Amino acid sequence: MPAIEVKDLVKKFKDALAVNGISFTVETGGCFGLLGPNGAGKTTTINILATLLKPTSGYAAVAGFDVTKYRNEVRSNIGIVFQEPALDSKLTGKENLEFHAMMYGIDPATRNRRIANLLDLVELTEKANVLVQNYSGGMKRRLEIARGLIHKPKVLFLDEPTLGLDSQTRRLIWEYVKKLNKENDVTIILTTHYMEEADYLCDRIAIIDRGKIVALDTPGNLKAALGANASLEDVFIKYTGKTIRNIEEREKIW
Amino acid sequence: MVELRAIYVLWLRDLIKFSRARERQIGSLAMPIMFLLFLGFGFSGANLPGIAHKVDYVKYLVPGIIGMNMLFGSMFSGISVLWDKEFGFLKEIMVAPVSRISIALGRIAGGATTSLVQGLLLFVISFFLGFSFVPAFSPLRIVLGVVLMVVFMALISLTFIALGLSFASNMRDAEGFELIINFVMFPLFFLSGAIAPITTLPPLVRILSYLNPLTYAVDGLRAALLGLSMFPLLFDLVLAVVFAVFMVSLAAFFFERSESV
Ligand SMILES: Nc1ncnc2c1ncn2[C@@H]1O[C@H](COP(=O)(O)OP(=O)(O)O)[C@@H](O)[C@H]1O
Ligand SMILES: [Mg+2]
Numbered sequence: 001m002p003a004i005e006v007k008d009l010v011k012k013f014k015d016a017l018a019v020n021g022i023s024f025t026v027e028t029g030g031c032f033g034l035l036g037p038n039g040a041g042k043t044t045t046i047n048i049l050a051t052l053l054k055p056t057s058g059y060a061a062v063a064g065f066d067v068t069k070y071r072n073e074v075r076s077n078i079g080i081v082f083q084e085p086a087l088d089s090k091l092t093g094k095e096n097l098e099f100h101a102m103m104y105g106i107d108p109a110t111r112n113r114r115i116a117n118l119l120d121l122v123e124l125t126e127k128a129n130v131l132v133q134n135y136s137g138g139m140k141r142r143l144e145i146a147r148g149l150i151h152k153p154k155v156l157f158l159d160e161p162t163l164g165l166d167s168q169t170r171r172l173i174w175e176y177v178k179k180l181n182k183e184n185d186v187t188i189i190l191t192t193h194y195m196e197e198a199d200y201l202c203d204r205i206a207i208i209d210r211g212k213i214v215a216l217d218t219p220g221n222l223k224a225a226l227g228a229n230a231s232l233e234d235v236f237i238k239y240t241g242k243t244i245r246n247i248e249e250r251e252k253i254w
Numbered sequence: 255m256v257e258l259r260a261i262y263v264l265w266l267r268d269l270i271k272f273s274r275a276r277e278r279q280i281g282s283l284a285m286p287i288m289f290l291l292f293l294g295f296g297f298s299g300a301n302l303p304g305i306a307h308k309v310d311y312v313k314y315l316v317p318g319i320i321g322m323n324m325l326f327g328s329m330f331s332g333i334s335v336l337w338d339k340e341f342g343f344l345k346e347i348m349v350a351p352v353s354r355i356s357i358a359l360g361r362i363a364g365g366a367t368t369s370l371v372q373g374l375l376l377f378v379i380s381f382f383l384g385f386s387f388v389p390a391f392s393p394l395r396i397v398l399g400v401v402l403m404v405v406f407m408a409l410i411s412l413t414f415i416a417l418g419l420s421f422a423s424n425m426r427d428a429e430g431f432e433l434i435i436n437f438v439m440f441p442l443f444f445l446s447g448a449i450a451p452i453t454t455l456p457p458l459v460r461i462l463s464y465l466n467p468l469t470y471a472v473d474g475l476r477a478a479l480l481g482l483s484m485f486p487l488l489f490d491l492v493l494a495v496v497f498a499v500f501m502v503s504l505a506a507f508f509f510e511r512s513e514s515v
Contacts, residue, residue, distance in 0.1 A: 050349050052515045076351030086342035090271045102263040103350040105256050147346075 001064050003028040003155050003187035004049065009058035011044050018044040020211030021058065026204070028154075031181050031188040033202035033219075035195075035232070037242055041211040042191040043083050046157050049189070050080050063154050079153035081145050083160045083191070089133035093124055093143050096132060097150060104151040111150075118146040121176055123169070138165055145173055149180065156180070158190045162197060174200055195232035205232070209240040260352040261360040268331075268364025272371075279372070286323040286376050290315060290383045293449060298384070304451030309480060312384035317475035318448030320380075320403075324373050324410040325446075325468055329439050331365030332418020332505070336428045339514065348514040358419060358509040362502065366411040373407045388481060395481075402478035402487075409494040410471045414442075416498075416505035423508035446472050451484070467497035 004026040011019040019041040026032040034042045047053040049062055051071040060067045063077040087096050094115065101111040119125045122142035132140060145161055158177070162170040178201060180186045192198050198205050199219050207215040207222075215222060215235070222235045272278070294312035305314050338344040347357055387396055421434055445452070445459065446468035452460055463469050474490035477483035483490065 047515050052345060052348060053513060072351060072353060075349055078349065080349055082342065082345055084342050086346045088267070088271075088338075088343045088346075089341060090274065091267070095270065099263060099267055100346070100350075103260055103347075103352060105259060105351075 001028070002026060003030065003063060004032070004189065005059070005061045006045075006049070007059040009045065009048065009060055010056045011041070011048060011053065012056045017211055019048070019055075022206075022208065022211070022213045024206055024213065024216060026187060026189060028187055029181070029185045030204065031190065031202045033198035033205040034189065034191040034208055035193070035198050035205055035236060036191075036208035037193075037240060039210075040208045042208060043159055045208075046080070046159050046189065046191065049074075050078060050157055051075055077154045078157065079148050079151055079155070080157040081148035081159060081161050083163070085140055085144070087132050087140055087144060087147075090131065092129050092131055093135065093139075094119070094128040096143060097147055100147045101150050106151060114150055118149055121172065122146045138169070141165055142169060142173075149176065152180070152184060152186065155187045155189070158188065158192075160191055160193065162192070162194065170194075170197075177201060195236065199232050207236060207239045214239045256351070257353060257356040260350065260356045261363055264347075264357065264360025265364040265367065268361070268368060272368040282323070282327055282372055283376060283379070285326075286319045287379065287383070289319050289322070289449075290380060294384060302450060302454075304453045309482065310384070313386070313480060314476070315449060316377075316380045316383075316385045317403075317479050318446070318472050320373055320376055320407065321410060321446060321468055321472040321475055322443050322448050323376050324369055324407050324471075325414050325443060326439060327369035327372055328365060328411045328414035329418040329434075331369060332361075332415040332420075333422045333428075333431065333434065334365075335361065335419060335422040336425060336431070339422075340428060344514045354510040355506050358506045359502075361419060362412060362415045362505070365415040366408060369411045369415075370404070370407055373411075374404075377403070387479070391481070399478045399481075403475055405491070406471050406474045406478060406494060409498045410468065412498040413467050413471075413494070413501045416501035419505040420501070420508045423505070423512040442466055442468050445469070447484070448472050453484070467494065467501070470494050470497070 002025040006025070007023045008021050009019055009023070010021055022045065034045065036042050044053065048055050049060055049067060051067050051074050054068060062074045065073040067074050091099065097115045097118070098111065101115065119128050122145060124139060124143055124146070127135065127139060132143065135143065141164055148156065148158070162173055165173070174197065177188065181188050190198070190201060203218060205217065205219055205222060206213045219232060223230045223232065226234050226238060290312065294315050297311045300311065302311060305311065335344065338347065391399070445463045445466050447463060452463040452469065455463060470485065470490045470493040473483045473485055474487060474494060477487040477490060
């Protein structure tokens with residue numbers, strides 16, 4: 001049974017066709033990348049898979065559960081790092097993590113151990129007891145990633161996880177995600193505009209533009225299709241006709 | 255078990271945040287205190303139609319203002335789900351493996367506790383502003399009165415947090431917030447008999463008062479604290495419970511349907 005199955009998925013908003021009939025499957029333990037320009041429909045797809053949005057039509061299942069019919073079952077199998085801030089700024093960093101761990105029913109001993117480890121990983125141990133409203137953008141992002149990793153879900157969604165982070169922290173996060181994927185068999189769906197990131201972490205990549213998947217293959221095959229020295233960046237330009245734009249604009253959120 | 259723990263965690267979060275919000279605590283007591291000061295002293299000694307002569311107006315006012323404070327605090331805390339939405343935290347709550355009903359109940363429990371704390375604080379303060387129990391009250395009657403007061407306060411809280419949550423579940427953002435304050439909260443307050451007996455209202459308007467959940471709760475608070483009321487105490491209690499159950503069910507229904515992104 002695949003970890004994720006998506007068939008002819010469509011999501012219409014009042015004034016936009018955000019997802020226009022996409023299909024893909026992700027095997028258990030895989031790392032699947034969704035690569036696409038701003039507004040391509042990546043976040044919408046993830047929100048549907050995470051049960052936050054109802055699809056207009058089509059089918060999607062996570063861990064074998066239909067996302068529209070078995071929302072609670074889906075939720076207990078997933079973790080998600082949102083693209084946009086989703087922290088409680090009136091709580092401390094540590095309290096945000098504790099809230100999460102308790103909502104997911106992690107026992108106190110495990111909770112404390114994991115929180116300590118993760119705070120260490122994202123280098124926030126010293127700021128653990130500071131209210132999140134006093135965090136910088138990068139600190140919030142790091143905290144958010146730590147939170148998504150606490151409960152070791154079967155399927156982990158990472159929506160532009162390292163957006164706005166310095167390259168050193170990005171590397172650390174990559175290593176942790178890779179370890180989670182390889183050693184703990186956590187299936188990962190990642191959206192990103194960092195080619196390097198998709199290339200390094202993902203075993204399959206879908207290039208998505210205007211709600212449609214325009215290419216889907218391993219990073220190696222995608223690159224090979226364009227010649228020996230092609231980068232994913234080149235692949236991206238070939239299929240969507242554009243570089244990944246508006247990055248600066250999006251980084252302003254953080 | 256998982257569901258109960260989720261309710262507890264959401265409740266705890268509200269309490270932690272409340273204990274940190276000094277301005278909110280003071281701010282929400284300022285208005286009822288001013289009402290008691292200005293209205294209470296302004297009209298003390300005046301003979302208002304519909305109020306028994308032996309009761310000083312300040313004393314008549316205290317249960318009403320406690321009701322008002324509970325109404326405002328509760329509505330705000332119900333609507334505060336919109337702030338969670340604005341700051342994105344609602345998504346974090348909504349993807350947790352917990353039923354929407356428990357999430358709604360956790361919020362209601364948290365809001366009810368904090369507004370209850372404020373209501374009790376206001377009750378204590380009212381003794382410095384001219385409130386006292388009727389001399390004829392025995393100690394037992396006083397204890398019973400306070401217990402009944404807490405029950406009615408809790409029912410007001412449940413009812414109006416749930417109403418706030420119902421509104422919030424049907425709104426995309428906080429844009430309609432002032433509309434709700436002006437066209438829901440203030441009418442509920444003025445039509446509840448909190449500051450003057452509803453018997454002084456024109457008959458047509460009075461019908462609205464009879465439909466207002468707060469009317470019965472305020473009447474019940476008066477019965478508990480002053481031993482005087484329009485309706486029998488049991489009638490007030492039953493209606494307050496019915497309204498609370500209805501509103502909480504409605505809130506759970508709307509919250510279940512709402513989209514969080
Ligand atoms: N809640 C919403 N209401 C209306 N339109 C939306 C909503 N969310 C996203 N959209 C639109 O859907 C399209 C896809 O958005 P999104 O999934 O966020 O893209 P991406 O994550 O790839 O940048 C965009 O055109 C966006 O404006
Ligand atoms: Mg996005």
